[in-house]
Amino acid sequence: MTAEQPVTSATTDGVLALRARLRSLCDEHGVSIELRARLVQSATILAREHHLAAYPADPAAVDGQLRVEPGGAATLVVTLPLVEPLDRTRPLNLPLLPEPVDAPAAVWHLPAQVEPQVAVRADPADDQAATDLELRALLARTDSLEREHLQLKHELAETNSGVVAMYVELEERDEQLRRAHAVIFRELEDALRPPPPVVPGVELGVHYRPADRDAPTGGDLYDWFVLADGTLQITVVDAVGHGVTCTRNALNVTHTIRTLTLDGYPLEDLVRRAAEINEGLMATLLVARLDPRTGALRLAGGGHPPALLVPGTGDTAYLPAKGRGVGFPVPGSTGINTTVLAPGDLLLLYTDGLVESRGDVDEGELRLSSAAKAYADQPLDLALSTIVADMHDIVLYTDDTVLLGVRFRGAMT
Incomplete structure (x- = not known):
């Protein structure tokens, strides 16, 4: 499918089904809401930009495998077939970047749980409710980052020693927060x-x-x-x-x-x-x-x-x-x-x-x-x-x- 092809109801239904499939995989294996939101948005962008091998998006083409390391750590490997390998020489502008692979596929490795105890969540097939749940989780994460930022500045104001060292650390933290905010804001814009x-x-x-x-x-x-x-x-x-x-x-x-x-x-x-x-x-x-x-x-x-x-x-x-x-x-x-x-x-x-x-x-x-x-x-x-x-x-x-x-x-x- 090329960029000139029109968006149809079948296309929209396919993307919604793809999003529901990814949410179900994440919920089944205990992936956090924040990571789930990034994964869903990234796959949606790839679908709408017509990178998928099956388009309108076919949720059956999504592969999800749980890998358990000898130490007990679990990873959910999600594979999405693409028309051709992603061009790594150009910015992908995705909320969650896939692993670099030569194959025509987008592959993500997500921290998971062997036997997750998943709390009650919105039905993955209810796109509006699921998006709302993901958005609220991202907003909560933004609130947490802002509290950390304020706490760090408060600690800096209370100390009279190591001002220069703490100032440098503050600038580094601010830059980290700005980068984190930029990623979250891009995700929020997609949802909002x-x-x-x-x-x-x-x-x-x-x-x-x-x-x-x-x-x-x-x-x-x-x-x-x-x-x-x-x-x-x-x-x-x-x-x-x-x-x-x-x-x-x-x-x-x-x-x-x-x-x-x-x-x-x-x-x-x-x-x-x-x-x-x-x-x-x-x-x-x-x-x-x-x-x-x-x-x-x-x-x-x-x-x-x-x-x-x-x-x-x-x-x-x-x-x-x-x-x-x-x-x-x-x-x-x-x-x-x-x-x-x-x-x-x-x-x-x-x-x-x-x-x-x-x-x-x-x-x-x-x-x-x-x-x-x-x-x-x-x-x-x-x-x-x-x-x-x-x-x-x-x-x-x-x-x-x-x-x-x-x-x-x-x-x-």
């Missing part, structure tokens, strides 16, 4: 930034730019999925705060909205119920539902910037969806904005970092309207990245930025 679903007649794209390149998991998150009736739902969340806690808060809100939606709550009640469930945190959000068969669009707001409609012909228009966000007084949507997209229309959903880079929201919205109209005819991913670059040509106020694009092509016959 879900790939767009396949929706006939709709083209989806996203561009994310963190305020801090060393901490790319801030509180600006999104979620998109297709309901049972074929409706596309998109949620954009901007949690108040910084760091891992802010990321966790935003993740809680997106998962709450998804759960409430699947439980059948109407669109107009989602923000209010999410606020009742997530006490103690603050976030703005916007929820959009699009019927790809008719172009009917409904928007429910929670204190979030309005969506921007860029029609195929005519002037751009903001679509305000009034309401108050999670953690604000009297939270909830006060009305639903309804409109109908025509073939060729482009809808933009974003967080406030896009329009506040110069500190003036009104000016930012005018500039966004102009930039969106100027670049709307470009391929979607290029249009989104170009709009963000144009909006951030001068940055006086830095904040995370998410820009999602929904281009309506019209009902597929």
